[in-house]
Amino acid sequence: MHNKxxxxxDYKNESGSNDFKEWTKALQKVxxxxxxxxxxxxxxxxxxxxPQVLTGTDTAGILKLxxxxxxxxxxxxxxxxxxxxxxxxLLFGAKERDSCLIPRNADEEADNRKKIIIENPNxxxxxxxxx
Amino acid sequence: xxxxVKTLVAEFNDKEYAHAYMDEFSxxxxxxxxxxxxxxRGWTQKELADxxxxxxxxxxxxxxxxYDAWTIKTLRKLSKAFDLTVKISFEKFSNGILDVSKxxxxxxxxxxxxxxxxxxxxxxxxxxxxxxxxxxxxxxPSLYLVQTNTVAVNDIEYFEFNRITA
Numbered sequence: 001m002h003n004k005x006x007x008x009x010d011y012k013n014e015s016g017s018n019d020f021k022e023w024t025k026a027l028q029k030v031x032x033x034x035x036x037x038x039x040x041x042x043x044x045x046x047x048x049x050x051p052q053v054l055t056g057t058d059t060a061g062i063l064k065l066x067x068x069x070x071x072x073x074x075x076x077x078x079x080x081x082x083x084x085x086x087x088x089x090l091l092f093g094a095k096e097r098d099s100c101l102i103p104r105n106a107d108e109e110a111d112n113r114k115k116i117i118i119e120n121p122n123x124x125x126x127x128x129x130x131x
Numbered sequence: 132x133x134x135x136v137k138t139l140v141a142e143f144n145d146k147e148y149a150h151a152y153m154d155e156f157s158x159x160x161x162x163x164x165x166x167x168x169x170x171x172r173g174w175t176q177k178e179l180a181d182x183x184x185x186x187x188x189x190x191x192x193x194x195x196x197x198y199d200a201w202t203i204k205t206l207r208k209l210s211k212a213f214d215l216t217v218k219i220s221f222e223k224f225s226n227g228i229l230d231v232s233k234x235x236x237x238x239x240x241x242x243x244x245x246x247x248x249x250x251x252x253x254x255x256x257x258x259x260x261x262x263x264x265x266x267x268x269x270x271x272p273s274l275y276l277v278q279t280n281t282v283a284v285n286d287i288e289y290f291e292f293n294r295i296t297a
Contacts, residue, residue: 033151036142040135040231041159049163049236050196067155068197131142 023093
């Protein structure tokens, strides 16, 4: 009884390593737990049941996942980009302070990565969970 | 589903991680349930606000998955508006893990008091249970003896799934 609604992917850099996984590794344990709780619900239900979990950014097609805490995590992701109704791809690890993304160009960087994946779908891999 | 359950069982060996994960999940679940219950009744946020003597902005905040300042008083106000009862209890982590694995908009819906009690009475106050017989060996393996007329479609699907994968 496999009831996942979406499949999660991570962006891979030129050398083939998983940047999002490395970003997650650097987080505190509590932050990783909160991030995984949100990602599990995203994978299982999409954003229908939890509409505020995903919000837009200044860059069209790039979304940020909201994870509240002492540090506001704002990983950048997109629907698809290969199968828009079935996937989310985690593109770039970012945080937010005083309503500003850290790094400030996180959404633009995520968009660049999304374009790379559209050109070459091998530049992503199945999401690697870090607990 | 089983994969996520196994993952969480392993991860929850760490107390700090387990509490942080379940805190986050329970915030999401309560916010989602308020939204699901409101939509189940066809109400707008403003209508729920009026029925629970709150401002619409407050209902909007309560439906935000990141809201984490719940009070029993607020939950009781909402339960009265929905005509439901609030059940507050301490739970084992295994129950929490099952909640994570089962959550969806259907599992969060609840029937209001009057309709619920009517169904409850019709169901002989919960006495009508669903019983499955052991499978019967026949030449046609798709045949199984069912001893009740109160079987829901979901039960049949669940039974069929387990039979196929057994």
